[in-house]
Amino acid sequence: LFGHVEPAPKDPILGVTEAFLADPSPDKVNVGVGAYRDDNGQPVVLSCVREAERRILGNLNMEYLPMGGSIKMIEESLKLAYGEDSGFIKDKRIAAVQALSDTGACRLFADFQKRFLPDSQIYISTPTWSNHHNIWRDAQVPQKTFTYYHPESRGLDFSGLMNDIKNAPDGSFFLLHACAHNPTGVDPTEEQWREISHQFKVKKHFPFFDMAYQGFASGDPERDAKAIRIFLEDGHQIGCAQSYAKNMGLYGQRAGCLSILCEDEMQAVAVKSQLQQIARPMYSNPPVHGALVVSIILNDPELKGLWLKEVKGMADRIIGMRKALKENLEKLGSPLSWDHITNQIGMFCYSGMTPEQVDRLTNEYHIYMTRNGRISMAGVTTGNVAYLANAIHEVTKP
Numbered sequence: 001l002f003g004h005v006e007p008a009p010k011d012p013i014l015g016v017t018e019a020f021l022a023d024p025s026p027d028k029v030n031v032g033v034g035a036y037r038d039d040n041g042q043p044v045v046l047s048c049v050r051e052a053e054r055r056i057l058g059n060l061n062m063e064y065l066p067m068g069g070s071i072k073m074i075e076e077s078l079k080l081a082y083g084e085d086s087g088f089i090k091d092k093r094i095a096a097v098q099a100l101s102d103t104g105a106c107r108l109f110a111d112f113q114k115r116f117l118p119d120s121q122i123y124i125s126t127p128t129w130s131n132h133h134n135i136w137r138d139a140q141v142p143q144k145t146f147t148y149y150h151p152e153s154r155g156l157d158f159s160g161l162m163n164d165i166k167n168a169p170d171g172s173f174f175l176l177h178a179c180a181h182n183p184t185g186v187d188p189t190e191e192q193w194r195e196i197s198h199q200f201k202v203k204k205h206f207p208f209f210d211m212a213y214q215g216f217a218s219g220d221p222e223r224d225a226k227a228i229r230i231f232l233e234d235g236h237q238i239g240c241a242q243s244y245a246k247n248m249g250l251y252g253q254r255a256g257c258l259s260i261l262c263e264d265e266m267q268a269v270a271v272k273s274q275l276q277q278i279a280r281p282m283y284s285n286p287p288v289h290g291a292l293v294v295s296i297i298l299n300d301p302e303l304k305g306l307w308l309k310e311v312k313g314m315a316d317r318i319i320g321m322r323k324a325l326k327e328n329l330e331k332l333g334s335p336l337s338w339d340h341i342t343n344q345i346g347m348f349c350y351s352g353m354t355p356e357q358v359d360r361l362t363n364e365y366h367i368y369m370t371r372n373g374r375i376s377m378a379g380v381t382t383g384n385v386a387y388l389a390n391a392i393h394e395v396t397k398p
């Protein structure tokens with residue numbers, strides 16, 4: 001019956017973790033998946049999360065959440081994305097549901113897009129997080145790409161990006177990374193976001209923001225929502241996927257939120273009911289634990305303050321590792337420019353290494369990363385940075 005089933009190709013990101021785990025070498029380093037580690041290379045549970053869990057323990061039942069998830073968690077998520085005093089929240093113009101982290105939020109949106117705008121396409125940046133392609137492919141939404149990254153400068157190709165926005169048919173859907181672009185670590189400046197928003201207005205495009213890394217770009221979740229706020233000020237309807245995997249370290253809890261800003265409350269009620277309808281046959285209702293943790297932390301000023309400090313701590317450690325990696329490469333006498341390591345932001349460095357160079361890192365040095373040359377800076381520590389720099393120097397020597 002299943003004889004025709006071929007093994008699926010390995011996932012370009014999670015497959016790297018599998019290979020890392022299978023390697024017995026004591027020297028091995030995992031800078032593949034974007035998952036934060038402390039300076040000893042260990043996974044981190046934030047103190048605010050531990051405290052929220054202490055409060056949950058023994059106090060709450062395990063009933064189903066509604067199909068759309070926790071109302072409290074959704075309210076807090078909307079404040080984080082749209083602003084504490086957002087008029088859109090007060091006017092109930094936002095249709096929002098709890099989602100299975102960022103992937104789940106994107107997938108719900110993609111399915112919604114296919115169901116209600118069956119002739120639409122999605123414009124996706126080149127490059128992007130590999131799973132974006134899977135998500136919209138499986139939702140059967142045709143994909144187009146738009147220019148984003150400039151390989152020579154290892155920065156933003158702003159004129160290419162603007163041209164592609166102008167040349168897309170009016171009313172196109174664009175998937176934008178709200179901050180800390182994955183994999184490039186390259187974000188538009190505030191001024192550039194204003195120009196992008198303006199052009200979107202001219203072209204009546206719909207921006208869907210993936211905000212998986214709120215807090216990891218600047219260390220401040222409020223500042224990292226700037227791009228979204230600019231689009232809101234300009235009067236766009238937007239969509240937004242939020243995740244607490246990275247900024248609360250709730251990776252395996254699958255805590256996230258999908259929101260769509262509608263024209264009025266009635267439309268928001270209708271859209272939310274349809275999102276719930278899409279969720280029901282897929283997973284019925286979302287998991288409760290992560291949602292409780294998120295709503296307890298964001299609802300309590302003291303715990304929220306602690307969370308903000310801890311997010312900044314994670315972002316700062318990564319910035320420190322960017323400096324250390326660059327300095328080590330320079331100390332080794334690398335003739336190449338490594339300025340982009342410190343110019344890029346967020347969790348990733350898009351190193352410019354070729355797939356062949358990455359293969360050498362893995363085969364000769366037991367260093368695991370995605371073949372597009374992306375280094376998860378969250379996996380770099382004071383203990384492995386010199387080893388990593390030396391290996392990069394060896395494989396990139398002209």
Ligand code: LMR
Pocket residue numbers: 013014032033034035129131182
């Ligand atoms: C990543 O890009 O490494 C993360 O978003 C993890 C994932 O699910 O791919």
